[in-house]
Structure formats: structure tokens, C-alpha cells
Amino acid sequence: MRRQLISLNVGKPITVEYKGKELETGIYKQSVEGKVFLGNELFDGDGQADLVHHGGPDKAVCVYPYEHYSYWERELGKPFTYAAFGENLTVTGMLETEVCIGDTFQVGEAILQVSQPRYPCFKLSQKHGASDLPAQVLKTGFSGFYCRVLQTGYMSGTSAIHKLDSHPGQVKVVEILRLLASTRSDRDRDTLQRMMELDVLASVVREKFERWLDEPLLNG
Template identity: 35%
Template sequence: MSTPHLASVNVGTPKQIGVRKGRPVMSAIDKRAVPGRHTVEGVNVAGDEQADLRVHGGADKAVYAYADEDTAWWSAELERELWPGVFGENLTTRGVDCTNAVIGERWRIGSAVFEVCQPRQPCFKLGLHLEDPKMLKRFAQASRPGAYLRILEPGTIEAGDAIEITDVPDHGVTIRLVADAVLLDHDLAADAARAPQLPEGLRGWLLERAG
């Protein structure tokens, strides 16, 4: 993989992406790359918004990262050209394996510090956005979920900034393991729940499934 760095910073605002059950569906999943330095603080990248704050946003879903390498894989899989931000990610990374990032590992990008906290769990809006009704199932089965990050230290970031992984917990629970435990195989739940840095609600759900 190339030297870890930020390929692009992507933001979006809510807009209608389709109709479901006769009602317009609003989403900010369509993110686009923006130039220059951008502030990250609190629960967001400056200029970015979410349409449904019940299930998006917040401290444990403050920033979404997806690897450029995974986007390239999808482009080949879907036989179509894809762009940075196509999966709704704020940070398109290059040289970082977001799928196998360890829950709780920390990234320094620019002057900001982030913590990997959970995988993305897709909803029907991904299929509407990509005009593919099978995309929800395909995304889950591909085990390339991308990583939600907490903002531990606010700062500014820009495309080209190095991504320095400064701390990796020794429990070994990865983004992929948690995603697979939730979406594909509940028998993995006990193993996935070993990461104390998971959001409380998600870790509790995994522990319940583990029995």
C-alpha cells in the first residue's frame, strides 16, 4: 500500500435521493470532494450535514472514512466509475486498510486526532443513491464497511495530509469482525464484543447476541 495519507475530504448536505412508499427520501450520502483545509470538531467536518440524526451523526459517528482501494474494488465489481465520497465517506484514505483497522486505534491527520470506533451499517439509502436495489445486501456481504471515527482532538485537515496511526489496542478486534458479527454471523458476537472502545449500545447488542 502507498504511504498512508488523506486522498480527499468530502462533505454533503441533505437532498432528495429517491421516493419510498410515496414519500421523498432525504439523505446527505452524496458527498463530494472539497479543496482546502477543513475544521473537524465536535461531531462533524465543517460543511457536512446529516439528514436523519436519529441514526447518523453524533460522537460515535462523527466522521466516516473509506479507503480509496475499496472504492476501486467496487468500481471493478459494479463495472462503473465511482468517485471519492460515493459511499458517503468524509475521508477518502489511501494506504490505510480501513476494513482491518482495530477498534480504538488512533489516527493523527493534520492537526486532528481520531479514534476508530465502529463499522458502517448500510441502510436502504445506499441502494437508492447508487440506483441498485441489491446494493444493501452486496455491501454487507463484501465485508468492506469503512470505519466511523470519533474526534478526540479537533483540528484542521486537508487532502494530502499524512495519516499517522499512533496507537493500536492489543485486543485485535477489527472493523471487519464487528461488521461481520452484526450483519453476517452472530456467532462472532462474543469475539467482537471484546473491544471496550465500541459504542456502548453496539457493544451491549453484541453481548446480548453472545448470550
């Protein structure tokens, strides 16, 4: 499918109810029209509630492939609107099995670099009413991914996406996702070492792999 931006989505955190308690979340984004400025860490009008696990330079922009929407609509039995996964950019032609860590793209005036997979959390369950949704995301690999901002600027929901560079490491987004979801007995020391050497991979992920390398019972 042709690489295309389908929707640009932003939203400030709101408070919802989850398991009888109040939960602040930024997952409820809305499709917006017109140009929106993207800074070093977020879009104007956007925000995250949990700055420990979301946001920051390596998670400035969340991207999700529109191709997955039909699957989730069938599985969950309901229609999805844009930003269903709390993504900033709903796109086509940018699947996790094809996009590599470190690939760069220009969208409008901004330049983005793929930094890591989007690891699913319980807030997806809150939004869509499926307690096992994070596990389903990991099973399918339909995670989406994050980008850092190499050049700030304006974009809109109709901006073209131009691929500027393919990273020579050729590590697919889904490879990192699978490794993050692996059990200790399944981890391979050589693979972890190779991923740690990928300097374009988000620092928090490389640090996690470094900790894993210090653990016993790794294969290899």
C-alpha cells in the first residue's frame, strides 16, 4: 500500500474511570485539520499524562498503521475512528515488519526518525474494554512505533510522507518488539549485544537490553 498520512491526531490528557479508580491518560486523541506545529518532544495541543512511560525525545511522535484497523474492528466487534490507539499519525504503507529502527521520513516540514516500537499498556484495555488487548498486540505485532524529531516544523493531516533514508542496520520495528516481549530463557546474548550497538534505538530500550545482558541464563 502507498505510504500516506491518513490522519493527524492530538489531545491533552483527560481523566477517565478504570477499575473503579480515576485514571489520567493522553490516549484519547482526536483527528485535527489544518497545520499543527511539531516541536522537539510533542505537537502543539498534545500531551501525555504519564511522563515516565510516555513522551520525551525518543517518543515524540506515535505512529500507527491504518492497515491494522480492520483486524481490530473484527476482533473487538466495533468500529474504530482515527487515533484508536492513541497515535499522533495514522498512516498506511509503514508496517512494523517493513519499517526499520533509524529510518528517517519527512512529513510536512518535520523530519522524523524511527526510535522504538510502541509497547502496549493497560490504557488500551481501558479505552477499548478488552482486558487482554495488550497481550493481543504483542501476539500480532500490530504495535505501531515511536519517532524522535530531527527537524521541527508544521504538518497537517494531508502532508505527504517522504522516506529520506533507510538505516543500514536494517532492524525491523517488529524485531525489537519481539525481543522486548521475550522471556529470559528465550533471549540470545549475541542478539542483545547487536541491538545495544544500534545507537539510533531509543536509549531506554538499549538500557533495558544492557541490564538483561547482566542477568544469568541468557542463551548464547
